[in-house]
Amino acid sequence: MGVTILSRLLQSLAVLVAMSFVVYGLMGLMPGDPIDLMIAGNPHLNAADAVRLKALYGLDRPWTERWLRWLAQVGQGELGYSRLHARPVMAAMIPALVNTAILMASSLLLALVVALPLGILASLRPGSVLDRLVNLVSVASVSLPVFWLGLMLIVVFAVELAWLPAGGMAEVTGGGRLAHMILPVATLALSGIGQYARHMRAAMIAEAGHDYIRTARAKGCSPARVVIRHQLRNALIPVTTIVALEVGGLFSGALITETVFAWPGMGRLIYEAVMGNDFNLALSGLLLATAMTLVGSILADIAYVRLDPRVRTP
Amino acid sequence: MRAGATILILLALAMALAPLLLPDPEALDLSVRFAPPALLHPLGTDELGRDLAARLLAGGRVSLAVAAATALLAAIIGTVIGLVAGYRGGFTDAALMRLTDGVMALPLLPLLIVLAAADPAKLGLGAEVLNSEGFAIARLALIIAAVGWTTVARLVRASALTVRSRDYVRAAVAVGATPGRIMIRHILPNVASPIVVATTLSIGNIILIESALSFLGLGIRPPMASWGNMLTGAMDVVWSAPALAVWPGGAILLAVLAFNLLGDGLQRRLDPRGGQTSQKAGG
Numbered sequence: 001m002g003v004t005i006l007s008r009l010l011q012s013l014a015v016l017v018a019m020s021f022v023v024y025g026l027m028g029l030m031p032g033d034p035i036d037l038m039i040a041g042n043p044h045l046n047a048a049d050a051v052r053l054k055a056l057y058g059l060d061r062p063w064t065e066r067w068l069r070w071l072a073q074v075g076q077g078e079l080g081y082s083r084l085h086a087r088p089v090m091a092a093m094i095p096a097l098v099n100t101a102i103l104m105a106s107s108l109l110l111a112l113v114v115a116l117p118l119g120i121l122a123s124l125r126p127g128s129v130l131d132r133l134v135n136l137v138s139v140a141s142v143s144l145p146v147f148w149l150g151l152m153l154i155v156v157f158a159v160e161l162a163w164l165p166a167g168g169m170a171e172v173t174g175g176g177r178l179a180h181m182i183l184p185v186a187t188l189a190l191s192g193i194g195q196y197a198r199h200m201r202a203a204m205i206a207e208a209g210h211d212y213i214r215t216a217r218a219k220g221c222s223p224a225r226v227v228i229r230h231q232l233r234n235a236l237i238p239v240t241t242i243v244a245l246e247v248g249g250l251f252s253g254a255l256i257t258e259t260v261f262a263w264p265g266m267g268r269l270i271y272e273a274v275m276g277n278d279f280n281l282a283l284s285g286l287l288l289a290t291a292m293t294l295v296g297s298i299l300a301d302i303a304y305v306r307l308d309p310r311v312r313t314p
Numbered sequence: 315m316r317a318g319a320t321i322l323i324l325l326a327l328a329m330a331l332a333p334l335l336l337p338d339p340e341a342l343d344l345s346v347r348f349a350p351p352a353l354l355h356p357l358g359t360d361e362l363g364r365d366l367a368a369r370l371l372a373g374g375r376v377s378l379a380v381a382a383a384t385a386l387l388a389a390i391i392g393t394v395i396g397l398v399a400g401y402r403g404g405f406t407d408a409a410l411m412r413l414t415d416g417v418m419a420l421p422l423l424p425l426l427i428v429l430a431a432a433d434p435a436k437l438g439l440g441a442e443v444l445n446s447e448g449f450a451i452a453r454l455a456l457i458i459a460a461v462g463w464t465t466v467a468r469l470v471r472a473s474a475l476t477v478r479s480r481d482y483v484r485a486a487v488a489v490g491a492t493p494g495r496i497m498i499r500h501i502l503p504n505v506a507s508p509i510v511v512a513t514t515l516s517i518g519n520i521i522l523i524e525s526a527l528s529f530l531g532l533g534i535r536p537p538m539a540s541w542g543n544m545l546t547g548a549m550d551v552v553w554s555a556p557a558l559a560v561w562p563g564g565a566i567l568l569a570v571l572a573f574n575l576l577g578d579g580l581q582r583r584l585d586p587r588g589g590q591t592s593q594k595a596g597g
Contacts, residue, residue: 011412011415012419014416015415015416015419015420018416019416019420023425023428026428026429026432027428029432029433029434030431030432030433139571139574139575139578140567140571142518142574143518143522143567143570143571143574144567144570145522145525145526145563145566145567145570146522146526147525147526147529147545147563148545148559148562148563148564148566148567149563151545151548151549151552151559151563152559152560152563154552155552155556155559155560159552159553159556160556249421249422255423255424255427256423256526256529256530259530260549267423267424270424270427271424271427271530274424274427274428274431275431282428285424286421286424286425286428289421289424290419290420290421292421293419293420293421294419297419
């Protein structure tokens with residue numbers, strides 16, 4: 001187990017370095033140039049200054065060499081300075097990470113609370129009206145474009161009914177934030193319910209055919225006890241791994257919801273950094289998002305081994 | 315499954331007939347901005363007086379063209395990688411599967427934004443190529459396929475692994491068939507079902523990704539209509555004309571739903587034991 005985790009960590013590190021190489025190369029293809037932006041922002045600078053500045057920042061060197069230098073700096077924990085936010089990259093990322101974590105945790109919780117019972121109920125009688133209804137709701141939820149769902153919720157609850165604010169969580173503090181959370185959390189939860197309900201249903205049905213279920217019934221367990229104590233416990237194993245896998249991706253995956261509702265989280269931070277030529281912030285943000293996905297997949301593996309004694313090696 | 319196929323056939327029919335029955339989707343007429351539905355404009359007009367129904371169907375053609383091209387490209391890349399990995403085995407297999415794992419670990423949407431925001435002019439492409447209508451579609455298809463081939467690759471590899479030790483493959487080796495011929499003539503037909511199912515299911519997801527990129531201003535750019543960029547325009551006027559935001563998203567939902575229903579149905583028919591169902595990229 002320890003060896004497996006170590007090798008997974010090393011593999012993840014290799015993926016991160018490769019990712020940074022690709023993204024570094026791509027950032028060089030972005031429209032605009034940091035030195036041009038500097039010149040445009042200061043009328044006292046001329047073309048000769050541009051050449052001098054390029055040499056000063058090492059921008060006259062080939063990009064592979066610049067990438068190696070950047071990598072060495074990151075290895076020492078130096079992420080650089082964000083041009084857009086005018087403060088260190090770390091200081092710009094931490095509040096965004098907190099905001100994203102709040103959004104993700106609430107919407108994941110809400111989605112699971114709704115989806116898991118739906119999936120369990122549907123699995124009890126495959127092919128029944130209820131099962132078909134849950135399946136339809138699930139396919140619809142998977143097929144919903146998230147940004148449109150967000151817009152529709154804004155149209156209904158902010159424009160027509162004027163019950164809730166449409167966005168701009170950044171300007172308020174304290175209890176007012178709760179009202180700003182309702183629509184984005186609902187958007188993310190609604191679009192996630194379908195997947196979780198389907199996985200839960202599939203896992204329950206996969207367990208239903210096993211001998212131990214028949215044994216439990218034969219020894220006289222009540223149907224509720226068979227479902228909850230025997231079937232559900234085993235069905236939750238694959239569902240837990242899937243949720244762990246999702247959590248990693250969620251850190252940057254809420255990008256669209258964050259954009260629609262002006263929620264100052266990681267997804268929006270990365271998007272604005274990419275669009276605004278903020279190289280340091282975009283690179284660090286993307287790498288952090290990749291790292292989160294990798295951590296999620298390692299956690300999924302650990303959870304799988306922890307929860308299921310059968311796959312544990314003696 | 316039948317519902318999905320019916321929706322798709324009706325959509326295709328409407329898109330084919332639209333140029334004959336409806337006004338030009340890019341024709342501006344500022345005197346009839348935000349017109350309500352009427353005989354001339356069945357769904358009304360948008361903020362620039364363009365016919366909403368015509369734009370909806372023109373945008374659908376673009377969105378579906380991108381989705382079909384991407385799904386095909388991703389299926390080809392995934393099939394080649396999966397076949398080679400599954401048939402060759404050993405080091406080739408390990409290397410290709412690590413590559414697949416690596417790509418799957420990448421945060422999809424942020425990476426696509428970087429890819430879509432990159433300026434192709436810096437790669438030295440000529441202006442006449444860059445401004446052509448097909449280039450926008452080809453570019454989107456290329457970047458989405460570049461990260462979207464992993465599901466097919468894994469499915470094909472798994473099937474190829476089970477097929478390659480069958481007697482008919484060993485017989486083909488014995489009579490001296492080349493590895494390329496074995497992979498194409500003997501293994502590929504036997505892994506076709508999972509490819510078809512996974513590709514159908516991926517189309518819905520690609521439509522969602524394309525519309526999200528276009529919505530962020532990184533996919534299909536105006537004046538060419540796409541369901542995603544119609545919503546960007548609608549978002550600016552959502553307080554005064556909320557109806558404009560309803561139609562394009564409804565069209566996306568309908569098309570994605572149709573492909574997912576079709577894919578799930580094909581799954582049950584062709585590959586009943588496979589674990590794939592319609593999945594969704596991040597929100």
